[in-house]
Amino acid sequence: MAKGFMRRFPPLKILTDEQVEAIHRGTLDVLQQTGVLVYNERALNVFKKAGCDVNFETKRVKFPPGLVEECLRKCPSSFRVKARNPKDDLLIGQDNVLFFNFPGTDTVDLDTWEPRSPTKKEHIDLIRVLDALPNVHFLNAYPYFGFSGGVPEVMKEIEGVALRIRNSSKVTIAIANNDIDMFTIRMAKAVGSEIFANPNTSSPLTCYTDQVNACFLAAEYDLPSMIWDGATSGGTAPASLAGAVVLSNAELMPYIVLLQLLKPGARIAVANLVLPQNMTNGAPAFGEIGVSLHNVAFNQVWREYGVPTVSSSCGPTSSKRIDFQLGYQKTMPTLLSALSGSSILQLYSSIYGEITAHPVQAILDDDIAGMIGRFLEGLEVSDESLAIDLINEVGPIPGHYLGKKHTRKWWKKEQFVPRAADRLTYPEWAKTGKKSCIDYARERMEEILSTHKVDPPLTQSQEEEIEKILKEAREYYRKKGMITDAEWESYKKIIEK
Amino acid sequence: MLKGFTRNFKPLEILSEGELEAIHRGTLSVLRKTGVRFESKKALKLFEKNGCQVDYTDNRVRFPEGLVEECLRKCPSSFRVKARNPKNDMIWGGNTVYFQALSGTRSVDLDTWEPKTPTRKEYYDAITCLDALENVHIIPWYTPWFGFKNIPSVMAMPEGLAARLRNSSKFTCSNYSMGCEVFNIQMAKAVGAELRSSMAASPPLTFYEDAVENAFRTVEAGFILLITSGSVYGGTSPATIAGSLISGNAEIMAGIVLAQLIKPGTRIIVQDFSFPQNMRSGSPGFGAIEISLHQVAFNQIWRRYKIPIDGGVSYPGSKKIDYQAGYEKAIIALIGALSGTNTIWIQGAMYGELAFHPVLAIIDDDMVGMIGRFLRGILVNDETMALDLIDEVGPIPGYYLNKEHTRKWWKLEQFIPRVADRLTYPEWLKGGKKDCLSLAKERYQKILSTHKVDPPLTQSQEEEIERILKEARKYYRKKGLISNAEWEAYMEDLKSPDYPYA
Numbered sequence: 001m002a003k004g005f006m007r008r009f010p011p012l013k014i015l016t017d018e019q020v021e022a023i024h025r026g027t028l029d030v031l032q033q034t035g036v037l038v039y040n041e042r043a044l045n046v047f048k049k050a051g052c053d054v055n056f057e058t059k060r061v062k063f064p065p066g067l068v069e070e071c072l073r074k075c076p077s078s079f080r081v082k083a084r085n086p087k088d089d090l091l092i093g094q095d096n097v098l099f100f101n102f103p104g105t106d107t108v109d110l111d112t113w114e115p116r117s118p119t120k121k122e123h124i125d126l127i128r129v130l131d132a133l134p135n136v137h138f139l140n141a142y143p144y145f146g147f148s149g150g151v152p153e154v155m156k157e158i159e160g161v162a163l164r165i166r167n168s169s170k171v172t173i174a175i176a177n178n179d180i181d182m183f184t185i186r187m188a189k190a191v192g193s194e195i196f197a198n199p200n201t202s203s204p205l206t207c208y209t210d211q212v213n214a215c216f217l218a219a220e221y222d223l224p225s226m227i228w229d230g231a232t233s234g235g236t237a238p239a240s241l242a243g244a245v246v247l248s249n250a251e252l253m254p255y256i257v258l259l260q261l262l263k264p265g266a267r268i269a270v271a272n273l274v275l276p277q278n279m280t281n282g283a284p285a286f287g288e289i290g291v292s293l294h295n296v297a298f299n300q301v302w303r304e305y306g307v308p309t310v311s312s313s314c315g316p317t318s319s320k321r322i323d324f325q326l327g328y329q330k331t332m333p334t335l336l337s338a339l340s341g342s343s344i345l346q347l348y349s350s351i352y353g354e355i356t357a358h359p360v361q362a363i364l365d366d367d368i369a370g371m372i373g374r375f376l377e378g379l380e381v382s383d384e385s386l387a388i389d390l391i392n393e394v395g396p397i398p399g400h401y402l403g404k405k406h407t408r409k410w411w412k413k414e415q416f417v418p419r420a421a422d423r424l425t426y427p428e429w430a431k432t433g434k435k436s437c438i439d440y441a442r443e444r445m446e447e448i449l450s451t452h453k454v455d456p457p458l459t460q461s462q463e464e465e466i467e468k469i470l471k472e473a474r475e476y477y478r479k480k481g482m483i484t485d486a487e488w489e490s491y492k493k494i495i496e497k
Numbered sequence: 498m499l500k501g502f503t504r505n506f507k508p509l510e511i512l513s514e515g516e517l518e519a520i521h522r523g524t525l526s527v528l529r530k531t532g533v534r535f536e537s538k539k540a541l542k543l544f545e546k547n548g549c550q551v552d553y554t555d556n557r558v559r560f561p562e563g564l565v566e567e568c569l570r571k572c573p574s575s576f577r578v579k580a581r582n583p584k585n586d587m588i589w590g591g592n593t594v595y596f597q598a599l600s601g602t603r604s605v606d607l608d609t610w611e612p613k614t615p616t617r618k619e620y621y622d623a624i625t626c627l628d629a630l631e632n633v634h635i636i637p638w639y640t641p642w643f644g645f646k647n648i649p650s651v652m653a654m655p656e657g658l659a660a661r662l663r664n665s666s667k668f669t670c671s672n673y674s675m676g677c678e679v680f681n682i683q684m685a686k687a688v689g690a691e692l693r694s695s696m697a698a699s700p701p702l703t704f705y706e707d708a709v710e711n712a713f714r715t716v717e718a719g720f721i722l723l724i725t726s727g728s729v730y731g732g733t734s735p736a737t738i739a740g741s742l743i744s745g746n747a748e749i750m751a752g753i754v755l756a757q758l759i760k761p762g763t764r765i766i767v768q769d770f771s772f773p774q775n776m777r778s779g780s781p782g783f784g785a786i787e788i789s790l791h792q793v794a795f796n797q798i799w800r801r802y803k804i805p806i807d808g809g810v811s812y813p814g815s816k817k818i819d820y821q822a823g824y825e826k827a828i829i830a831l832i833g834a835l836s837g838t839n840t841i842w843i844q845g846a847m848y849g850e851l852a853f854h855p856v857l858a859i860i861d862d863d864m865v866g867m868i869g870r871f872l873r874g875i876l877v878n879d880e881t882m883a884l885d886l887i888d889e890v891g892p893i894p895g896y897y898l899n900k901e902h903t904r905k906w907w908k909l910e911q912f913i914p915r916v917a918d919r920l921t922y923p924e925w926l927k928g929g930k931k932d933c934l935s936l937a938k939e940r941y942q943k944i945l946s947t948h949k950v951d952p953p954l955t956q957s958q959e960e961e962i963e964r965i966l967k968e969a970r971k972y973y974r975k976k977g978l979i980s981n982a983e984w985e986a987y988m989e990d991l992k993s994p995d996y997p998y999a
Contacts, residue, residue: 009511012835019877026882033884037892060892113930115922205892235898239906241875243883250887276911277898283921289867289912297875318919324857325917325933327823328864332831336871339509339835355922368824371786375832379738379794381516386523387740391747396534396557396702402732402774410736415773416786421825422815425780426612426851429816434610437821 001080001089002137002170004096005373011341014293015300023245023301028065030250035062036205040212043258050261061254068253071260077306079267081224083138084193085169085455090138092224092269093308093343097376099135099369102315102350103142104357110438113321115356117148123160124167125449126349129359131168132452135369136348136362138171139164141198143349143357150490152483154178158473161187161195162466167454173198173226176214178482183473185221190465191458197225201251203236215255219262226269226310227255232284233294234277241290245297248274256307269344271310272298278318286353287317287329295333296340303341311337315350322361322438326351331368338372345369363441363448367418374416385410420444498577498586501595501634502869508592508800508837511793520798523743524750525562532559533702533751537709543758558751565750568757572765574803578721581690582666582951587634589766589839590805594872596830596865597635598627599811599846601853602643607934610817612852617990620645620657621664621998622945623845623855628665629948630858632865633844636661637670637693641845641853647990649983651973652966655680659962662688663997664950670694670723673711675978680969682718687961688954693721693766696756698748700728709755716756721764723807724752729781730791731774738791745771746798753804766840769795769808783849784814784825789832796837809833809841811861816848818857818934827864834868859937859944863914870912881906916940963997 015023035053038044038061048054053062078093090098106115107122118126126143130136146156157175161184164172173196174181174188181197188195197218199211218225229251231237233244252270259266276290277283285291291313302309314337317329334347347369349362379385390406393399401407420440422429429435458466474491477483483491512520534556535541541558545551550559575590587595603612604619615623623641627633640661644653654677661669662684670693671681678694685692696712699705715722726745728734734741749767756763769792772781782788792808799806811829815821830843843865845858875881886902889895897903913919916936920928954962970987973979979987990996 012506012509014506014874015877019875022877022882026884029884030887034888034891114926202893204887204890204895204897233897233910234903234907236896238881238883238886238897239900239903239910240881240883241910242877242881243887243906245875246882246884247887277907278919279907279911280919281921281924285911285919287917288914289870290910292871293875293910318917319932320918320922320925320930321932322820323932323934324818324820324823324860327820327825328827328867329823329917331824331827332864332867332871335828335831352922364820371824371828374786375789375828378511379516379790381512381519381739385737385739386519386743387735387737388523388526388743390735391527391701391740391744392531394701395531397699399701400733401701401730401735404736406740407731407736411731411774411776414730414736414738414787415776415782421784421821422817423775423778423782424816425778426816426848428778430611434816436817436819437815438819 001086001091002098004091004098004137005376007095007097007376008378011299011303012296012339013300014296020301020304023242023249024304026246027249027253028068030246031063031068031253032065034205035060036207036251036254038207038212038254040207040209042216043212046258046261063253063257068257071257072305072307074260074264075256075268075305075307076265078308079224081171082194083169083171084191088170090171096343097338097373098137098344099347100138100344101130101136101140101143101348101362102312102346103140103144104350104355105145106356107144108351108356108358110358110360118144120147120149123147124163126357126359126362127164127167128452129362129445129448130348131170131454132448133362133366135366135373136170139168140346141173141175149494150487151494152487152491154180154477154482155474155491158183158470162470165191165466166458169455171195176200176210179210179213181214181217183469185217185223187466187469189221190469191462194223197223198228199225199255200228200230203231203251204247205251207254212258215258215262218259218266222263224267225259226271227252228271228273228312230273232275232277233290234279237274241293241297244274244294245301248272249301269308269310270302271312273312275313284353285318287319289332292333292336295337295342299337299340299342308343309341310344310346311342312346315346316353318352320352322351322364330365334368335372338376359445360438360441363420363444364437367421370416370418498588499584499634501587501593502872504592504594504834504872505874508796509793509832509835510797512797517798517801520739520742524746525565527743527747528560528565528750529562530559531702532557533704533748535704535709537704537706539713540709540755543755547758560751560754565754568754569750569802569804571757571761572753572804573762575805576764578668578693579691580666580668581662581688585667587668593839594834595634595840596632596844597637597840597842598633598640598844598858599842600640600642601847602851604642605847605852605854607854607856615642615645617645621660624661624664625948625950626855626941626944627844627858628667628950629944630844630862632862632869633667633858635668635670635840636665638672641855647986649973649979649987651675651978652970652987655684655966655969658684659966662690662962663954666951673707675973677969678711678714680965682714682720683965684962687965688958691720693723695723695725696752698726698752700726700733700748701744702748704752712752712756713759716759716763721766722756723766723768724749724756725768725770727770729772729774731776734771738787738794741771741791742794742798766805766807767799769806770810781849783812786828788829792833792838793836800837805839806837807840809838809843811843812846812849814848818847818860822847826861830864831868834872856934856937856941859916859940860933863917866912866914
């Protein structure tokens with residue numbers, strides 16, 4: 001099983017019990033009074049049967065509070081997810097803390113800092129780096145949105161899942177847009193892995209059909225689900241943080257209810273990508289402190305429900321470069337989420353918003369994950385670590401601790417040593433070419449790319465099965481008219497290569 | 498009064514009650530059994546008089562538990578500190594959180610990242626910048642730098658304090674070296690400000706005479722005493738964080754006993770200034786995560802004693818203003834703030850104690866604003882939960898952007914950083930691809946061209962400062978602590994037509 005980090009102290013809280021209760025009551029009120037739009041006939045019928053107030057014409061569903069609470073109670077507070085290699089199985093929940101990556105549509109040029117589409121090799125390189133880093137416990141969808149060349153839009157992520165399965169043994173996520181998860185779920189199954197179903201909410205209070213279908217697939221294949229909410233507070237959610245928590249929670253509940261109605265005990269984690277709105281340009285305000293206030297409150301409420309949480313808004317920032325701003329904008333939300341009880345932190349590889357990602361960044365983030373992980377483990381307080389006899393033996397100056405056996409044993413247990421950080425003194429640093437963390441991360445990336453091998457690679461028959469499913473998907477979307485003739489021509493050339 | 502920030506929720510804690518008690522008992526047992534060495538006859542006599550067991554052969558003092566606990570109780574749990582301008586007074590203790598600039602010995606070149614010695618003008622300008630930054634509440638000792646070009650090292654501290662009093666009305670501090678505290682205290686009194694000064698242990702378990710002498714002078718002047726250990730775990734304290742806390746706290750408690758014996762009720766703030774030892778280079782492990790673990794435990798213990806806490810010393814290990822420096826500083830400052838540090842060191846510090854830059858202070862000030870906003874927490878009431886609004890807006894195509902509620906609340910909820918890049922890609926490309934560093938450089942120039950200290954020193958205050966400085970120069974020259982060559986360069990610097998204002 002993948003080794004996560006264990007938080008050994010009570011989580012950080014910023015709400016009182018009464019405030020948590022008020023947010024819970026508010027959420028139930030919105031579900032009962034306002035309800036949500038559900039664009040999916042099958043789901044409307046399931047909700048109707050379970051006692052919801054369903055208007056089939058307007059598609060509005062209103063939920064009785066008792067049903068919502070009952071379904072919340074059915075969610076397991078911790079669960080296991082199976083990878084293709086058992087060493088990568090996941091334990092989600094309890095006080096175990098896991099990390100994964102946040103994607104970008106593009107890569108970025110590390111000299112000009114301008115975004116561009118990655119090549120297929122660069123796409124694979126990022127997957128391989130994420131596969132090699134021990135604290136990346138599973139892989140998100142993408143990590144880039146496709147690669148340069150002629151892959152049609154609808155096939156980009158299907159091809160992406162195939163690349164991830166071939167180049168990594170870690171669990172990944174099946175996004176639901178255009179029902180592509182019909183194919184990607186089968187790919188995971190073909191190699192003996194589970195994959196997260198991934199219904200996304202649409203704010204405010206709307207469920208689109210492909211996202212709802214993901215729940216049916218999750219039930220059919222008995223898969224864990226990660227439900228994502230990405231409201232923008234001030235745009236698609238109230239500008240007040242408490243209101244944004246109420247709204248995003250109300251948006252997550254219909255999926256929880258549906259998943260538990262379809263398969264009681266279904267494994268669910270809820271992911272929080274709620275961001276404030278940048279009021280000067282209308283973009284989401286990535287990296288700002290409102291992100292963390294929302295995460296911490298969200299974690300506190302969902303811990304009451306016993307449903308594991310995912311902090312997705314840790315990854316994206318508003319900086320365009322790997323610089324000081326990026327450093328604090330990624331670290332603060334990740335740290336605050338980890339302290340406040342997130343089970344999963346979406347940190348690795350992202351730079352600006354949902355636009356850019358880079359393997360060098362993933363390697364840099366690995367040090368942050370290691371540091372935060374070390375912090376979560378806390379202090380050991382025992383006779384040996386208190387070292388009162390040693391303090392007495394060493395006494396005042398000229399006593400010192402450097403040569404002691406206790407020091408030789410304990411410094412390694414206490415200290416986390418980062419891999420890509422500059423830890424030199426000024427003279428050492430000047431002598432070795434004034435390297436910064438980016439230089440060290442580039443070196444580590446080269447090392448990983450030249451040595452890392454996926455463990456195990458796909459067998460011949462698994463590879464054939466993946467290829468077969470890809471073929472089916474291409475035909476399906478071609479038939480549906482989602483791949484044009486012109487697209488098909490250039491796509492064929494890539495396939496034949 | 499300066500409000501600083503208020504933490505509106507319970508602090509982060511990582512130790513259980515039992516673990517806290519074990520550390521407390523362990524500390525008292527070290528004080529009783531092992532004791533602390535004081536290289537000061539005056540202190541030894543005072544301890545002996547008050548019931549400590551004093552060994553004059555090795556200057557070791559062993560403390561009865563009752564005396565230690567009594568002296569801890571005599572420290573006020575919160576208190577006001579007075580700045581030159583009352584609008585900059587603060588209340589330290591409880592759930593208040595203030596931030597202070599963090600100095601380095603030298604400046605750096607922002608292109609080559611190599612350290613360089615600042616001039617008097619750069620020194621004065623950097624103070625102006627710190628005076629202007631809204632989240633710098635304290636401009637402490639050695640700040641911005643340990644000294645500047647052409648001043649003898651023995652005059653660095655009095656000249657630095659004079660520079661801060663001239664260019665800022667914020668609360669400042671001064672430290673000790675070669676008895677300079679005598680002049681520092683006079684200067685502060687001349688302008689009606691209080692000072693914080695320190696009593697630093699020399700770990701393990703030792704206090705030298707200069708630290709003790711400064712404690713006497715600071716306490717007798719009625720100023721605030723910061724007591725600190727400053728150990729490096731694995732070098733001058735045990736390699737375990739728990740052991741290092743015991744050894745460091747024993748030193749700090751010995752200092753507290755001395756201060757409270759000199760004058761009961763003395764305002765004390767205790768500082769966590771400990772680092773793990775970098776076992777490869779032997780230098781302190783700046784930027785390491787263990788600093789934060791140490792800090793949280795330290796805070797939890799000292800909150801129990803109800804004594805205000807200083808710390809969160811955010812020195813990065815990186816030599817540049819880069820990603821690494823960003824995360825290292827953010828982690829230390831944030832965990833310090835969450836876990837109850839009352840005064841946190843951050844703005845401007847670069848690598849270790851060796852570099853400072855005012856442009857970085859500007860960038861750090863945004864980070865501090867973010868931390869401060871987080872500490873305020875979330876307001877939960879009918880208006881913020883907005884149930885009626887959520888019902889009115891409903892599902893898509895409803896949205897919130899044009900609502901009155903949004904216009905009112907986004908400003909109350911959001912903290913807007915001053916020099917962070919918040920643009921979209923098209924805006925950023927059009928704007929010349931500026932990063933936080935270039936935005937901070939622009940703000941620096943703007944501050945220097947517009948900011949004025951409020952109020953400037955009066956004519957008579959300025960004369961008094963100059964008189965005290967002159968006295969200090971004469972004193973150290975006579976003592977032979979300023980060489981002929983140093984004296985000449987120094988006198989040349991003072992001849993600048995713009996002196997004293999750089």
